[in-house]
Amino acid sequence: MSIVTRSLTTITKPVAPAITGRGIRVSWRIPLLPVLIAGLISLPILLLAAELLTPKLDLWAQLWSTVLPRMLGNTLLLMAGVGAGTLIIGTGLAWLVTMYQFPGCAFFDRALLLPLAMPAFIMGFIFMSLFDYAGPVQTAWRALFGRSAPFPDIHSGGGAIIVMTLVLYPYVYMLARSAFREQAGVTLEAARALGCGRKRAFWRIAIPMARPSLAAGAALALMEAMTDFATVRFFSFPTISEGVVRLWEGRMDRVAATELASLLMIVALALLVVERQLRGRARYHQQGGSGRRPVRAALKGQSKWGAFAVCALVLFAAFVLPIGQLVLWAVHEINGHVPGTWETVYGQYVGNSFALAGIAAVLTVGLALLLAHSARIWKSRFVHGLTRIGTMGYALPGSVIAAGVLLTIAPVDHTLHEWLGTGLLLTGSVVGLMYAYVVRFLAVAHKSVESSLDKVKPSMDEAARTLGARPWDVLRRIQAPLVANGVLAALILVFVDVMKELPATLLLRPFGLDTLGVWAYMLAAESFWQAASIPALTIVAVGLIPVILLMRTGDRA
Amino acid sequence: MTDISAMLTQTATHTLECSRLTKHYGAQQVLRGVDLHVRSGQIVALLGPSGCGKTTTLRLIAGFEEPDRGRIAIDGRVVTDAKTAIAVEQRQIGMVFQEYALFPHLSVADNIGFGLPGNARDKAGRIGELLALVGLAGLEKRMPHELSGGQQQRVALARALAPQPRVLLLDEPFSNLDTALRAQVRSEVKAILRQAGITCVLVTHDQEEALSLADEIAVMFDGQIAQMADAQTLYHKPATRQVAAFVGEANFLPAMAHGDQAACALGTVGLHEAATGSVDLMIRPEQLQLLPEVNGVRAVVRWQEFYGHDQRIGIALESGEALTVRMDGDAHFVVGETSGVKLRSAAHAFAGATVQTT
Numbered sequence: 084m085s086i087v088t089r090s091l092t093t094i095t096k097p098v099a100p101a102i103t104g105r106g107i108r109v110s111w112r113i114p115l116l117p118v119l120i121a122g123l124i125s126l127p128i129l130l131l132a133a134e135l136l137t138p139k140l141d142l143w144a145q146l147w148s149t150v151l152p153r154m155l156g157n158t159l160l161l162m163a164g165v166g167a168g169t170l171i172i173g174t175g176l177a178w179l180v181t182m183y184q185f186p187g188c189a190f191f192d193r194a195l196l197l198p199l200a201m202p203a204f205i206m207g208f209i210f211m212s213l214f215d216y217a218g219p220v221q222t223a224w225r226a227l228f229g230r231s232a233p234f235p236d237i238h239s240g241g242g243a244i245i246v247m248t249l250v251l252y253p254y255v256y257m258l259a260r261s262a263f264r265e266q267a268g269v270t271l272e273a274a275r276a277l278g279c280g281r282k283r284a285f286w287r288i289a290i291p292m293a294r295p296s297l298a299a300g301a302a303l304a305l306m307e308a309m310t311d312f313a314t315v316r317f318f319s320f321p322t323i324s325e326g327v328v329r330l331w332e333g334r335m336d337r338v339a340a341t342e343l344a345s346l347l348m349i350v351a352l353a354l355l356v357v358e359r360q361l362r363g364r365a366r367y368h369q370q371g372g373s374g375r376r377p378v379r380a381a382l383k384g385q386s387k388w389g390a391f392a393v394c395a396l397v398l399f400a401a402f403v404l405p406i407g408q409l410v411l412w413a414v415h416e417i418n419g420h421v422p423g424t425w426e427t428v429y430g431q432y433v434g435n436s437f438a439l440a441g442i443a444a445v446l447t448v449g450l451a452l453l454l455a456h457s458a459r460i461w462k463s464r465f466v467h468g469l470t471r472i473g474t475m476g477y478a479l480p481g482s483v484i485a486a487g488v489l490l491t492i493a494p495v496d497h498t499l500h501e502w503l504g505t506g507l508l509l510t511g512s513v514v515g516l517m518y519a520y521v522v523r524f525l526a527v528a529h530k531s532v533e534s535s536l537d538k539v540k541p542s543m544d545e546a547a548r549t550l551g552a553r554p555w556d557v558l559r560r561i562q563a564p565l566v567a568n569g570v571l572a573a574l575i576l577v578f579v580d581v582m583k584e585l586p587a588t589l590l591l592r593p594f595g596l597d598t599l600g601v602w603a604y605m606l607a608a609e610s611f612w613q614a615a616s617i618p619a620l621t622i623v624a625v626g627l628i629p630v631i632l633l634m635r636t637g638d639r640a
Numbered sequence: 641m642t643d644i645s646a647m648l649t650q651t652a653t654h655t656l657e658c659s660r661l662t663k664h665y666g667a668q669q670v671l672r673g674v675d676l677h678v679r680s681g682q683i684v685a686l687l688g689p690s691g692c693g694k695t696t697t698l699r700l701i702a703g704f705e706e707p708d709r710g711r712i713a714i715d716g717r718v719v720t721d722a723k724t725a726i727a728v729e730q731r732q733i734g735m736v737f738q739e740y741a742l743f744p745h746l747s748v749a750d751n752i753g754f755g756l757p758g759n760a761r762d763k764a765g766r767i768g769e770l771l772a773l774v775g776l777a778g779l780e781k782r783m784p785h786e787l788s789g790g791q792q793q794r795v796a797l798a799r800a801l802a803p804q805p806r807v808l809l810l811d812e813p814f815s816n817l818d819t820a821l822r823a824q825v826r827s828e829v830k831a832i833l834r835q836a837g838i839t840c841v842l843v844t845h846d847q848e849e850a851l852s853l854a855d856e857i858a859v860m861f862d863g864q865i866a867q868m869a870d871a872q873t874l875y876h877k878p879a880t881r882q883v884a885a886f887v888g889e890a891n892f893l894p895a896m897a898h899g900d901q902a903a904c905a906l907g908t909v910g911l912h913e914a915a916t917g918s919v920d921l922m923i924r925p926e927q928l929q930l931l932p933e934v935n936g937v938r939a940v941v942r943w944q945e946f947y948g949h950d951q952r953i954g955i956a957l958e959s960g961e962a963l964t965v966r967m968d969g970d971a972h973f974v975v976g977e978t979s980g981v982k983l984r985s986a987a988h989a990f991a992g993a994t995v996q997t998t
Contacts, residue, residue, distance in 0.1 A: 547743075548728040549735040549800070550734075550799065550803060551729045551803060552729055
């Protein structure tokens with residue numbers, strides 16, 4: 084073996100340039116990129132907050148004397164109802180599928196995530212049509228029990244709460260399931276060895292230990308509930324979010340809409356603080372886990388079928404029923420198709436939706452990569468804080484972001500117009516909408532990108548360097564291939580979220596640019612349910628992609 | 641004359657020369673003038689407790705970090721000094737990382753071939769040679785996560801050796817293996833390194849690893865090399881009391897030295913090297929022997945740990961000193977019993993005044 088007998092002449096390569104002033108170069112540099120990104124994200128929020136500091140009192144007085152008390156009450160009621168509903172259903176189902184063996188438990192374990200693919204407003208109009216006075220359920224009810232048989236009014240908070248609970252419980256379910264799995268195995272066995280039965284262990288051990296995860300899941304569900312305006316509108320249950328859209332879209336009163344949005348922002352930020360604190364604690368709580376799952380106890384007799392029935396009922400109501408109805412409508416619509424109706428615009432709206440979602444995904448993931456990469460380079464608390472600011476948009480309702488983005492870009496537009504006569508360059512184009520998408524979905528992209536960057540250990544970079552790779556080679560041969568999957572996942576997530584997004588799209592879309600979501604909403608608002616099923620089904624189909632990916636990777640939240 | 645010519649030939653064959661390396665992290669000084677000379681083909685271990693600066697030294701040699709001051713030359717070519725900072729990838733060093741740092745998206749063959757020039761066909765021959773060298777022939781298509789810890793380690797070694805580096809650096813290479821596997825992998829790695837004939841610097845906090853693998857061991861404390869010597873010298877003639885206590889187990893006894901003899905609580909004992917005045921004797925536990933019959937120095941057995949092939953016995957001398965004795969497993973003593981004790985071979989003396997502080 085002559086491994087080391089390489090001739091000395093081979094090392095007379097050009098010597099690297101001498102480095103002067105070592106160490107100084109780094110110390111005074113400002114992390115420009117993260118500062119810029121965090122600034123970009125927080126500007127709309129700060130401008131909205133500034134609105135709160137200079138309240139238009141007469142406007143508030145007017146709002147207070149008319150719609151505000153009801154909207155505020157409805158918002159709180161909705162949050163309480165959806166919070167309780169998602170906690171009960173999500174936690175209960177998670178406990179069933181992790182702790183017990185019953186027919187179909189492995190199937191339900193994953194299938195119960197499926198409702199994530201369904202935007203709340205689509206679910207809303209389906210349930211509306213099914214349970215409305217003229218709908219099949221009430222019609223059958225009257226046929227069975229007579230014309231005056233009482234039936235609960237679907238146009239109510241109760242209806243909205245049920246629909247949103249059915250769509251949003253997977254957030255709690257997902258976090259509860261992983262909490263039970265990761266921590267419960269050993270701890271629960273210890274509890275049972277100490278003479279504590281499964282049911283008591285649930286209340287005394289599992290729930291207290293999983294509490295941070297459960298609350299964080301409920302907070303995520305509530306954020307989604309707060310951004311919704313369409314479902315509550317279908318159910319005649321106006322919330323603040325609905326009020327912002329109504330003032331903006333219906334009455335063209337952007338000043339009042341902005342004031343109302345700033346109020347909603349306070350609620351959202353409070354929720355964000357709670358969620359972030361609990362998330363941190365949830366991570367801490369779950370560190371003791373050994374990774375061993377608890378042994379599932381086999382249920383017998385009645386309880387076996389009881390557990391099956393509960394899971395099947397939820398899955399039926401939250402997924403099978405609405406999908407079935409959509410497919411049924413779509414089949415009718417296609418069969419009874421009148422030429423020159425929806426097929427003329429379908430392609431165009433699909434194109435619009437895909438283009439918007441595609442551009443937004445690339446833009447958002449690009450910024451997320453820059454943000455995550457600079458956090459790795461700088462490793463400072465300051466940059467960490469900037470990252471947290473840059474990724475808080477997921478908590479803000481779409482209508483709030485729309486109001487903030489408009490506050491940010493309208494003055495720029497104005498200035499540009501005065502100088503160059505450009506007209507509504509930003510507010511009249513997709514720039515505002517893209518800005519809103521980035522603010523809202525940067526966190527989604529960042530989370531996925533960051534976790535894939537974490538897989539690239541510093542020692543891998545170093546190993547590549549010792550093997551003769553230049554920094555560019557390290558990026559190309561090591562980092563890029565390792566990060567590729569995470570980037571792809573981030574692109575898919577943002578793409579689908581943009582497809583499902585409604586309020587910001589409705590408020591900020593340039594004139595004449597309609598998307599599948601806006602189209603479906605408009606048709607449903609006019610009770611053209613059968614026609615609405617075509618775009619709705621398209622959105623759900625795209626929405627299923629990340630859910631199926633999630634189901635395949637198991638419990639990675 | 642002969643001394644100078646010997647020195648000249650020695651420097652000529654030094655593959656790695658580090659001189660007066662110093663390094664600060666903030667206010668903390670981690671290296672206080674490290675000199676390290678490694679001859680061609682030699683395996684040197686940097687041994688010391690955590691935080692002594694051994695890993696920093698290795699990272700300076702690799703070029704991941706730059707020293708505040710000092711000079712590093714590889715095969716006579718300066719890679720680091722006040723004016724020079726050759727990039728890592730141009731130093732022609734190989735490195736085996738503590739966590740192996742295999743590229744998870746590349747197969748075994750692609751990992752090993754990463755640092756080789758040319759296309760796949762050019763690389764194939766060399767990759768095959770290395771797979772054979774580390775005994776992994778047939779596994780070239782596997783992915784890193786499909787390998788055991790010991791196999792991953794050998795891939796990391798093969799990968800580092802593939803481009804024929806001038807120096808191979810190993811950072812705690814065995815600490816990620818469980819104890820049962822460690823001794824076996826260690827002797828395999830030693831055989832591979834010997835066969836490759838490569839110059840190596842190995843960082844470890846495990847003295848057994850250092851003693852069994854390395855030709856010479858540099859013991860580091862507090863950012864300095866306290867002693868660099870072969871295993872025998874280090875064990876029997878440690879330069880400082882600190883080295884004596886870190887490498888193996890040591891008893892210390894105060895004594896008065898007169899030439900090659902010294903008077904202490906064990907009576908008059910022989911010395912390795914002549915000394916005078918107040919000294920500290922270093923006595924390895926196996927140098928002491930307990931005797932069933934009590935004549936001369938008396939000792940009381942305080943505790944006993946039985947290991948099978950040998951045993952450790954704690955004794956207290958009449959003068960109050962506590963000592964540890966290592967004896968064969970078949971000797972029988974009972975805790976509380978009084979017995980005789982004697983020193984079987986000459987002791988090593990440290991001048992008392994200079995070493996008492998440690």
